[in-house]
Amino acid sequence: MLNPGPTPRAHGNDAAGRPAAMAEVTRSDAALRRFLHGLPGVDAVGLEARAAMLGSRSIKTTSKAYAIDLAISMIDLTTLEGADTPGKVRALAAKAVHPDPTDRTVPRVAAVCVYPDMVHVAKEALAGTAVxxxxxxxxxPAGRAALPVKLADTADAVAAGADEIDMVIDRGAFLSGRYLQVFEEITAVREACVRPDGTAAHLKVIFENGELATYDNIRRCSWLAMLAGADFIKTSTGKVAVNATLPNTLLMLEAVRDFRAATGTQVGVKPAGGIRTTKDAVKYLVAVNETLGEDWLTPEWFRFGASSLLNDLLMQRQKLSSGRYSGPDYVTVD
Known part of the structure; x- marks a missing residue:
């Protein structure tokens, strides 16, 4: 289980967990704008070519078995529908702990992700587990609310027992160039993640890459969120047409690599939406390994926000162990 307390992000961070070495660039809107627009422009052709190259890698049977179990352990099993019920959340929690009830060697997933009003149900169902x-x-998913409403939303989820908060940025503010407003909103939400005992829920910051439109914006948003103290940066909500892609996730991987080199602070990455097959998951794991190395190949630093992915991983795992393809009727329905 992730440490629910505010572990030090790096030596030299301020009290809010932000890298002190970068404090000057966030002192004013003008300074932040100069910094973000001073980042190197993204070579779109080169980025997409590298993503295609990484996506073409093949792995052998033993490595594939390891990759499948690793991917399962990195999944945030999610239900975010208006029709969610306590029963559905409890069923999802049971699947999170034992993804394949017939095979107890299958690893648990990393987390169950729900709306704030269902946190207490999930917390009760997962009590005593490491999920x-x-x-x-x-x-x-739109983030269209006043800041006090957003902070109350966060505080309610933390009070109900959430170990992690997935927040959405104000894309309208970002696209309008109001970078300091977005920065201050993230820092305020981070502060709302702190519990009365001083421990804190981990904060994942969702960009909605499909709405950011350009690779340069994704790079700027990555740095902005990390400067504000994000524990994870996340591609998307899964609620729009364009969600996680290998190129936009690769760009975020490169950003967290460069951020750690500049500040000593390690930040996680979570692609979400559109990752449905074992083949897709392996491509992302290859990208993580080739770009960041083994430091990030753990659920503490990389996640998949892709519930439908789990069933395909289970079917491929069954095929490797039995030599037969079981099909979707042999895994539980989410």
Whole structure:
């Protein structure tokens, strides 16, 4: 289970967990703008070519078995529908602990992600297990609410027992160039993640890459969120047409690599939406390994926000162990 307390992000961080070495660039809107627009421009052709190359790698049977179990352990099993019920959340929690009831060697997933009003149900169902409870907050998925509403949303989820908060940024503010507003909103939500005993829920910051439109914006948003103290940066909500892609996730992987080199602070990455097959998951794991190395190949630093992916991983795992392809009728329905 992830440490629910505020572990030090790096030596030299301020009290809020932000890298002190970068404090100057966030002192004013003008300074932040100069910094973000001073980042190197993204070579779109080169980025997409590298993503295609990494996506073409093949792995052998033993490595594939390892990759399947690793991917299962990195999944945030999610239900974010208006029709969610306590029963559905409990069923999802049971699947999170034992993804394949017929095979107890299958690893548990990393977390169950629900709306704030279902956090207490998930927390109760997962009591005594090592599976975290994550909650979307800040007026997910559009983020169209006043800051006090977003902070209350976050505080309610944390008070109900959420170990992790997945917040959405104000894309309208970002696209309008109001970078300091977005920065201050993230820092405020981070502060709302702190419990009365001083421990804190981990904060994942969702960009909605499909709405950011350009690779340069994704790079700027990555740095902005990390400067504000994000524990994870996340591609998307899964609620729009363009969600996680290998190129936009690769760009975020490169950003966290460069951020650690500049500040000593390690930040996680979570692609979400559109990752449905074992083949897809392996491509992402190859990208993580080739770009960041083994430091990030753990559920503490890389996640998949892709519930439908789990069933395909289970079917491929069964095929490797039995030599037969079982099909979707042999895994539980989410």
């Amino acid at each position: 975290n409870v994550a909650s979307v907050a800040t007026a997910f």
